[in-house]
Amino acid sequence: MNRREALTRVAWIMGGTVIGANLFLEGCTRPASKDVESLFKEEQIDYLGDIAETILPKTSSPGAKEAGVGAFIPVMVRDCYTTEDQKIFLEGLSKLEETSKSKFSKTFQELSPEERTSLLTEIDKEAKDYAKNKKEGEPNHYFSMIKQLTLLGFFTSELGATKALRYVKIPGRYDGNFPYKKGDKAWAT
Amino acid sequence: MADNVYDAIVIGSGISGGWAAKELTEKGLKTIMLERGMNIEHVKDYESPNKNPWDFPHRGGRTQKMIEDYPVLKRDYPLNETNLNWWVNEKESPYVEVKRFDWYRGYHVGGRSLMWGRQSYRWSDLDFEGNVKDGVAIDWPIRYKDIAPWYSYAEKFAGISGNKDGLDVLPDGDFMPPMDMNVVEKDVSARIKQLYGGKRHFIIGRTANITVPHNGRVNCQYQNKCWLGCNFGAYFSTQSATLPAAVKTGNLTVRPWSIVTKIIYDKDTKKAKGVEILDAQNNQTYEYFAKVIFVNASALNSAWVLMNSATDVWEGGLGSSSGELGHNVMDHHLGVGASGRVEGFEDKYYFGRRANGLYVPRFQNVGDDKRDYLRGFGYQGGASRQGWSRNIAEMNIGSELKDQLSEPGSWSMGLGGFGEILPYHENKITLDKEKKDKWGLPVLAFDVEIKENEVKMRKDMAEEAKAMLEAAGVKDVFTYDREYGFGQGIHEMGTARMGKDPKTSVLNANNQVWDALNVFVTDGACMTSAACVNPSLTYMALTARASDFAVNELKKGNL
Numbered sequence: 001m002n003r004r005e006a007l008t009r010v011a012w013i014m015g016g017t018v019i020g021a022n023l024f025l026e027g028c029t030r031p032a033s034k035d036v037e038s039l040f041k042e043e044q045i046d047y048l049g050d051i052a053e054t055i056l057p058k059t060s061s062p063g064a065k066e067a068g069v070g071a072f073i074p075v076m077v078r079d080c081y082t083t084e085d086q087k088i089f090l091e092g093l094s095k096l097e098e099t100s101k102s103k104f105s106k107t108f109q110e111l112s113p114e115e116r117t118s119l120l121t122e123i124d125k126e127a128k129d130y131a132k133n134k135k136e137g138e139p140n141h142y143f144s145m146i147k148q149l150t151l152l153g154f155f156t157s158e159l160g161a162t163k164a165l166r167y168v169k170i171p172g173r174y175d176g177n178f179p180y181k182k183g184d185k186a187w188a189t
Numbered sequence: 190m191a192d193n194v195y196d197a198i199v200i201g202s203g204i205s206g207g208w209a210a211k212e213l214t215e216k217g218l219k220t221i222m223l224e225r226g227m228n229i230e231h232v233k234d235y236e237s238p239n240k241n242p243w244d245f246p247h248r249g250g251r252t253q254k255m256i257e258d259y260p261v262l263k264r265d266y267p268l269n270e271t272n273l274n275w276w277v278n279e280k281e282s283p284y285v286e287v288k289r290f291d292w293y294r295g296y297h298v299g300g301r302s303l304m305w306g307r308q309s310y311r312w313s314d315l316d317f318e319g320n321v322k323d324g325v326a327i328d329w330p331i332r333y334k335d336i337a338p339w340y341s342y343a344e345k346f347a348g349i350s351g352n353k354d355g356l357d358v359l360p361d362g363d364f365m366p367p368m369d370m371n372v373v374e375k376d377v378s379a380r381i382k383q384l385y386g387g388k389r390h391f392i393i394g395r396t397a398n399i400t401v402p403h404n405g406r407v408n409c410q411y412q413n414k415c416w417l418g419c420n421f422g423a424y425f426s427t428q429s430a431t432l433p434a435a436v437k438t439g440n441l442t443v444r445p446w447s448i449v450t451k452i453i454y455d456k457d458t459k460k461a462k463g464v465e466i467l468d469a470q471n472n473q474t475y476e477y478f479a480k481v482i483f484v485n486a487s488a489l490n491s492a493w494v495l496m497n498s499a500t501d502v503w504e505g506g507l508g509s510s511s512g513e514l515g516h517n518v519m520d521h522h523l524g525v526g527a528s529g530r531v532e533g534f535e536d537k538y539y540f541g542r543r544a545n546g547l548y549v550p551r552f553q554n555v556g557d558d559k560r561d562y563l564r565g566f567g568y569q570g571g572a573s574r575q576g577w578s579r580n581i582a583e584m585n586i587g588s589e590l591k592d593q594l595s596e597p598g599s600w601s602m603g604l605g606g607f608g609e610i611l612p613y614h615e616n617k618i619t620l621d622k623e624k625k626d627k628w629g630l631p632v633l634a635f636d637v638e639i640k641e642n643e644v645k646m647r648k649d650m651a652e653e654a655k656a657m658l659e660a661a662g663v664k665d666v667f668t669y670d671r672e673y674g675f676g677q678g679i680h681e682m683g684t685a686r687m688g689k690d691p692k693t694s695v696l697n698a699n700n701q702v703w704d705a706l707n708v709f710v711t712d713g714a715c716m717t718s719a720a721c722v723n724p725s726l727t728y729m730a731l732t733a734r735a736s737d738f739a740v741n742e743l744k745k746g747n748l
Contacts, residue, residue, distance in 0.1 A: 055586045061595070079252040117587055124586050147586070151594070155577040156248040158241065164595045165577065169241065171411040171541035176371030180538035186576055186597040189242055189413075189542065 032078045035090050039074035048073045050109055051096075052150040054116040061164040064154045072153035073146075084139065092142020099123065161188035195221045195442070196743075198464055198479040200449045200494060203300025205712040205728040206485035207427030207435070208343070212736030213483070214440035218743075221477055222435075223447040223466060225486075226296030229275075229303065231428035235418030237271050245270055264291050265677055267304075272417055275304055281627040290635035291676035292489065298445055299427040300487065301679070304416045307397040307424050308548070308569065309349045310722035311340050311360045315555065320718050323563050326517065326612040329717045330689045330698035333360070339730035346434075347425040347729060348403045350545075351395030359392075359550040359722070365400045367393045368409075368545045372537045373572035373600050378547070380661040389552045389657070394545040394569065397425035397726075404430070413542030424544070446470045448628060452482060452507055452708060454499035460707045460748070461498075461507075467628055480748060481707050481739050485732070488713030489518075489618055492684035493633055495695075495702070495710075496620050508685055508695040508702045508710075515619060517612035517686055518637045519719040521678035525647045527654035528603035529666035531572060538574060538597060546571035549604060549657075551721050553649065562645040566608035566721045568654060574600050602663050606650035609721040611642055612683050637675045647673070680724050682716035700735040707748045711735045 038044060049070025056064040064070075077089050099122075100108045104115055111119065120143075127143035134140075154160040161167045167188040196218035199209045210222045228234070242248055251268050259279050262268040267276055277294035284292060295301040314333045321328040337360070344363045352367040370378060370393050378391035398409040406429055407421035415424045422429035435441040446469040453462045453476065463478035484491045492515045496506035508514045546569050552558060553565035575598030584590045621634040651668040658666045688694020691703035696715050702708040711732040713724060720727075742748045 056591045057588050059588045059591055061591075063591075075246055076250075079254070080247055080250060082253060121585050121587075151577065152248060155594070156242040158243045161242060164591065167241075168540075169412075174369055174411045174539070174541035174543045176369045176374070176539050176543075178538045178540040180536055180597070182535075183596070184538070185595050186574070187542075 033086070036074070036078050036086055039077060045070040045074065047109060050116070051120070051146060052153070054113070054120050055147055055150045056154050057113075062159045064150055064160075067154050067157040067159040069150055069153035069157065072157070073149045076149050076153070081145075085145065088139055088142050089145050092145070095142065096123065155188065193463075193475065193477045195219045195477065195479040197221075197481045197483065197739075198223065198477055199483045199485060200464065201225075201300060201485035201487060201491070201712070202298045202427055202432075202443070203295070203485065203487060203712070204302045204305065204427070204725050205732045206300065206483070207302060207431030208729050208732040209483040209485055209709075209711060209736055210435040210441055211431040212733050213481070213740065214435045214438040216736070216740040217438075217440065218481070218740065219440050219442075220435070221442040221444060221479070223449055223464070223477070224298045224300075224443065224445045225448040225469060226277075226298070226445065228298045228443070228445040229418075229428065231422065231432070232418070232420050235420060236274070237417040238412075238414055238420050240271075240417075261291055262293065264674055265293070267293050272304065282632075283624060283626060284632045285621045285624055285634035287634055287636040288638050289674050290637055291674035292635075292681075293676070293679050294487070298443065299432075302426040303418055303428065305397075305426075305725060306679075306723060307415065307544070308723040309344070309347070309351075309395050309397050309726040310548075311362055312336070312720050312722065312727055313358055313360050315358055315551075316718065316720035316722075319564060319720075320612075325563065325718070326614070327686070327688045327690070327693050327717060330687055330694075335698075336727070336730050336734065339734040340726065342733050343726060343729035346404075347397050347430060347726075348399035348406070349395055349397055349726070350400040350409075352393050354390060354392045356390060356392075356550055358552075358555055362395070364395065365403070368396070368398070368400060368543055369393070370547065371539045371543075371572060373531050373534050373602065374547055376534075377531075377572065377602060377658075377661045377663070381657060384660050385552075388556075388558075389549065391547050391549055391570075394548045396545045398423055398544055399425075404434075406430070409544065411541035411543055413544040415544050447475075448630070449486070449494055450474075450497060450630065452484075452494060452498035452705070453478075454502065454507060454705060456502060459705065461705045467630070469628065472628065480743060482709070483732075483736070483739075484708060484710045484714075485712045488681040488684050488716075489633060491710055491712055491714040492618060493620070495685060497631070499705075503704070507708070508704055510704055511688075511691060511693055511695055513614070513686060513693060514695050515684050516614050516617045517683035518616045518618060518635075518675075518681065519610045519612055519683040519716065520676055521607045521680045521719065521721065521723075522610055522639055522643050522647065522673045522675075523605060523607050523678050524671035524673045525608075525650040525654075525669065526568065526570070526603060526605035527651060527658055527666050527668040528601060529658050529663035531600035531602050531663055534600050547604075553646075553653075560646075560649060562642045562649070563611065564609040564642075564646070564721065566606045566646060566650050568604040568606050568650075570602065570604035572600055572602040574598060602658060604654040604658065606647075606654065607678065607721055607723070608643060608646045608650060609719050610639060612686070612718055613640065618684060635675075639673065639675060680713065680719070682713040682719050682724060685710045685714040686717045687715050688717060699738045700731060707739075709735045709739055 049065035052064035052069035127141035165188040202224040351364040353361040409423040498507040549568035551565040577594040685695035
């Protein structure tokens with residue numbers, strides 16, 4: 001719409017919090033820790049892809065795993081997260097595994113799709129409750145981070161933008177009275 | 190002619206510098222345009238306009254490294270990975286903040302004409318007469334009638350799309366066909382007109398995006414990626430418009446990497462002879478000579494150049510005899526507004542990405558409207574349907590979430606204010622004697638703040654936005670006031686103001702420096718007050734006007 005719009009594009013907000021790019025705070029640059037680098041291992045990318053797929057599964061359009069979200073998440077965590085947020089994210093993955101083991105006696109990846117959904121639905125609820133009571137300045141819940149990165153990674157990916165949404169690279173015209181019926185996809189951008 | 194002698198020198202290549210180069214070369218003057226940064230060639234050097242969202246590794250966001258490297262840029266939207274190399278390297282070019290000042294700079298050919306917001310509005314006499322009527326600062330030496338023909342001239346060449354709305358406060362111009370409002374905006378606009386008895390208006394933004402082909406440029410393709418450079422040349426920039434016109438004359442030389450360190454002043458003739466530059470790449474000093482010099486380095490850097498010039502005559506630099514050089518820093522304060530949800534219109538959407546929005550012209554302190562502060566503000570805004578990043582509190586995870594976010598959400602509408610800042614003498618920039626930039630040059634120190642008038646206005650900005658949206662039927666309206674950092678409007682003005690008296694102004698009515706009549710300043714520095722509308726169109730018109738005057742004076746032998 002105008003140049004100010006870019007701000008809302010960057011400050012991608014969900015649940016009232018902006019995670020990662022702490023817009024108005026000092027960041028710190030450091031070489032990525034071993035733990036962060038380990039997110040780039042193939043099995044970790046596969047693992048993150050499975051989590052993302054549970055959040056945004058394949059339906060009539062491709063799911064988050066096929067859209068490459070498993071590989072997108074480590075890039076964002078490494079480059080855009082503060083050290084504190086990286087720590088929360090990494091510890092969160094361990095918590096997710098612990099919860100999986102205590103509930104199902106299996107690792108997340110050993111779970112059936114239904115079990116995965118059930119587990120993450122529960123953690124999602126926990127994250128929402130946490131966010132509701134969270135005071136300003138307190139850290140975000142790790143699952144809010146995972147969910148945000150999944151949505152961002154998916155809907156801005158080529159498959160997400162062109163299959164789950166509609167993308168017209170060069171519209172060529174503007175129509176401000178364009179018909180819409182329930183079920184029509186949103187514009188990707 | 191020696192290769193360092195020209196008829197005219199233009200310092201800076203942004204919106205006003207590009208216009209000066211075009212006008213002077215078209216009038217036959219051999220001109221050199223000096224730009225402190227790199228060259229950017231139209232289309233060829235645009236890196237991102239063909240990219241898709243997924244072609245950016247962080248999808249357009251910012252990394253911690255960027256946040257560390259750009260301590261100023263990070264304060265607002267400009268810091269992102271899509272056009273990072275068009276914003277100044279802050280480590281090379283630091284400045285001192287006695288008080289917080291957000292300075293968003295583009296050091297390259299084209300300057301910020303490549304990244305500007307493109308909203309283009311005429312001033313009216315409400316603006317030109319504001320200072321004298323309110324007893325603020327000094328009177329403008331010109332009125333609307335002096336600049337009106339030059340607005341037309343600038344609009345016809347730049348290509349401004351807009352509607353003729355017939356409003357006294359915002360005079361109509363020579364427009365290309367307007368962009369369209371969407372169905373919700375039309376509805377709200379009609380309601381507002383009726384509710385406020387024709388005293389308030391929601392109009393389509395007047396923007397320097399062309400809507401019909403123009404001078405070999407292709408009309409806007411509704412990509413909404415203007416800040417990446419446009420391969421169609423659909424928005425006005427130095428590269429798309431003024432530079433090709435100037436080049437065509439055969440009279441233009443462009444020299445990138447040329448930091449003008451001073452204007453060379455001749456005490457005997459009381460005129461400038463030329464400029465001294467520092468080559469930003471090889472650190473060598475060169476001199477260029479000309480009969481006329483246009484200073485278009487952007488408001489704050491134009492003042493910097495003057496402050497560094499003729500210091501053997503005036504300690505504070507060329508133009509400082511009035512005591513006003515570097516003072517009266519202005520901007521537009523923003524970041525206040527309201528937004529809400531629009532019910533209905535579920536069967537309506539839009540096609541295309543319109544790089545434009547609605548505009549609400551100033552209605553405060555107009556006619557019989559009186560406020561507890563001086564001047565006023567306008568709003569920019571618009572209506573759209575929410576996208577996938579909306580927060581659906583009740584949504585969990587899985588296919589339902591995905592399906593729901595794959596469809597547009599409800600309509601929402603928002604308004605954000607752009608308010609006038611008064612010219613305060615004590616709001617000033619000075620040369621800091623301690624800190625140096627990468628080239629060993631002194632840097633600017635900022636001692637600038639908004640005051641009570643602006644603070645009162647901000648409160649009203651939020652309240653009026655809420656009141657109008659609610660009156661028009663918008664639901665769940667909330668207001669916001671993000672902390673405003675002076676400079677965030679990216680409309681720096683006032684550091685070498687125009688006036689009628691050399692004792693109280695730096696420039697005369699023709700933008701000539703009183704102390705060196707062959708030096709013209711026609712960027713934001715020349716502004717005597719700020720109005721509340723986006724200023725670039727006024728710089729274009731003033732530059733064309735001053736160029737015409739300069740060439741006529743040259744012909745008469747007066748310069």
